[in-house]
Amino acid sequence: xxxxxxxxxxxxxGHPALAGHFPGRPIVPGVVLLDRSLLLAGSLxxxxxxxxxxxxxxxxxxxxxxxxxxxxxxxDTAQRFAIHAGDALVxxxxxxxxxx
Numbered sequence: 536x537x538x539x540x541x542x543x544x545x546x547x548x549g550h551p552a553l554a555g556h557f558p559g560r561p562i563v564p565g566v567v568l569l570d571r572s573l574l575l576a577g578s579l580x581x582x583x584x585x586x587x588x589x590x591x592x593x594x595x596x597x598x599x600x601x602x603x604x605x606x607x608x609x610x611d612t613a614q615r616f617a618i619h620a621g622d623a624l625v626x627x628x629x630x631x632x633x634x635x
Contacts, residue, residue: 540578540579540605540606541603541604541605541606542575542578542603542604543601543602543603543604544571544575544601544602544604545599545600545601545602546563546596546597546598546599546600546601546602547598548598548599549598550563550567550598552564552566552567553598561597561598562595562596562597563595563596563597563598563600565590565592565626568592568596568602568618568625568626569587569590569628571602571604572587572604572616572618572628572630573585573586573587573630575604575606576606576614576616576630579606579614579630583632583633584632584633585614585630585631585632585633586630586631586632586633587628587629587630588613588628588629588630588631589628589629590626590627590628590629591626591627591628592625592626593623593624593625593626593627594620594623594625595625596620596625600620601620601621602618602619602620602625603618603619603620604616604617604618605617605619606630609629611632612631612632613629613630613631613632614629614630615627615628615629615630616628616629616630
């Protein structure tokens, strides 16, 4: 198993997914957080493809927020991820290695 790794991303205020989600009070769609999680998982053990096995969203994320991802191996084929905005946990879940 690998050591914990982490990454940060500031949600661009002009991100295209915010335009229709929701007018007047934009929030980042969960699918954007999951997509970003899989993108960042590319820095996990090389040569592996990951899929989302489970995910939980705990609070909305708005434009301009700085998000911090952490990934921790739970086995050779699974990684837990957590997404924080400041001290608040906004989402978490489990990535599993895709079967080849």
